[in-house]
Amino acid sequence: MATAPGERAIDVITTIGPASWDRDVLSALVREGVHTVRFPLSKETPEVHLDNARRLAEIAADCGRTVRTMADVPGGKPRLSNEQPLDVTAGTPFAIGLGGRAPDTDLWLDPPLLARAAELAGTDVLVGDGEQSFHVERHEGDVVHGHFTESARVERRRAFTLPGTAGEVECFTAADRKLCASIRDSFDLVALSFVRTADDVDRARRWMAGELGWRPGVVAKIETWNGAVNAREIAEVSDAVMVARGDLALHVGFENLWETEKRVLAACRAAGTRSIVATGLLDSLISSRTPTRSEAVDVAGAVEAGADALLLSAETTVGIDPLHAVRVLRRLTTKGFRAG
Numbered sequence: 452m453a454t455a456p457g458e459r460a461i462d463v464i465t466t467i468g469p470a471s472w473d474r475d476v477l478s479a480l481v482r483e484g485v486h487t488v489r490f491p492l493s494k495e496t497p498e499v500h501l502d503n504a505r506r507l508a509e510i511a512a513d514c515g516r517t518v519r520t521m522a523d524v525p526g527g528k529p530r531l532s533n534e535q536p537l538d539v540t541a542g543t544p545f546a547i548g549l550g551g552r553a554p555d556t557d558l559w560l561d562p563p564l565l566a567r568a569a570e571l572a573g574t575d576v577l578v579g580d581g582e583q584s585f586h587v588e589r590h591e592g593d594v595v596h597g598h599f600t601e602s603a604r605v606e607r608r609r610a611f612t613l614p615g616t617a618g619e620v621e622c623f624t625a626a627d628r629k630l631c632a633s634i635r636d637s638f639d640l641v642a643l644s645f646v647r648t649a650d651d652v653d654r655a656r657r658w659m660a661g662e663l664g665w666r667p668g669v670v671a672k673i674e675t676w677n678g679a680v681n682a683r684e685i686a687e688v689s690d691a692v693m694v695a696r697g698d699l700a701l702h703v704g705f706e707n708l709w710e711t712e713k714r715v716l717a718a719c720r721a722a723g724t725r726s727i728v729a730t731g732l733l734d735s736l737i738s739s740r741t742p743t744r745s746e747a748v749d750v751a752g753a754v755e756a757g758a759d760a761l762l763l764s765a766e767t768t769v770g771i772d773p774l775h776a777v778r779v780l781r782r783l784t785t786k787g788f789r790a791g
């Protein structure tokens with residue numbers, strides 16, 4: 452779709468997953484003009500991602516296109532230990548180990564959350580993207596006792612998020628460094644989760660250059676209060692900044708999401724750094740073919756607030772039609788279409 456005179460071209464970034472790693476789907480996405488593909492290293496093995504990256508490079512070469520690759524390392528977000536989905540009933544007592552498997556615990560957290568144990572009693576901890584919560588009644592040693600608040604399925608290894616600054620999560624963990632070592636030189640960009648300060652970015656760059664001799668572009672994912680407060684300094688030292696709204700909404704509260712998004716985008720403009728708005732843009736397209744009015748307005752808002760790129764997540768990893776999602780996003784970011 453052509454860009455109207457004076458209109459900024461908005462880059463489309465897709466996340467690769469089971470719905471899009473097939474050669475034909477990937478090829479269609481490349482032909483549709485996807486600018487960058489994100490590889491979520493929190494899912495699958497590094498070998499699967501390396502294999503997908505090789506396939507993408509072959510397809511791009513066949514089509515005569517350049518597609519950038521972004522390896523997204525997850526940081527130290529604590530996740531529940533269940534390797535299989537777990538159906539829970541609201542109110543049923545559960546014990547969760549904060550420091551790994553403990554006697555009599557049904558579930559435990561990996562990596563551990565011990566440092567925050569004392570703050571947990573009486574709180575509702577968010578599970579996954581906030582679709583479920585766990586109410587902590589009491590804390591005994593390394594174990595919290597409580598119950599899930601909804602009768603629902605808890606998918607495997609969902610995140611466990613404390614709201615606000617209590618939920619600050621380690622950036623560029625030992626596990627992230629191991630992942631980087633196993634994929635070095637194979638991706639153009641590394642996206643760092645839970646960046647809070649410019650030093651987080653510098654530290655990761657120094658480690659990759661010093662230990663691996665690898666100098667990928669670095670994308671700072673802003674997903675906490677502190678990251679948002681320090682957005683300008685972070686943008687100064689990053690190749691791009693991502694407003695990672697999935698986690699950001701949980702940390703700052705949904706009511707503060709729009710102000711925070713605008714603040715980070717303004718910081719990027721001031722620093723002259725490219726910006727990406729991610730997650731939840733077109734969630735309806737995971738299971739349907741039509742976006743909602745509020746999704747259409749959300750996309751337009753992100754563009755007007757200065758986003759240089761928009762990132763699709765579940766729409767292209769597990770959605771019914773990744774190519775359709777990309778086409779809808781491109782239509783929504785084209786002024787000619789919006790002006791009618």
Ligand SMILES: Nc1ncnc2c1ncn2[C@@H]1O[C@H](COP(=O)(O)OP(=O)(O)O)[C@@H](O)[C@H]1O
Binds near residue numbers: 467469525609765
């Ligand atoms: N099976 C999968 N394979 C690859 N990517 C997936 C898979 N399931 C989800 N994803 C994608 O991985 C990213 C992170 O997953 P998600 O569960 O939303 O976040 P997290 O568990 O990190 O909070 C999202 O972009 C999501 O669409």
Ligand SMILES: C=C(OP(=O)(O)O)C(=O)O
Binds near residue numbers: 644695697698730
């Ligand atoms: C892009 C994000 O990160 P992830 O998909 O890794 O949760 C997000 O939280 O919006």
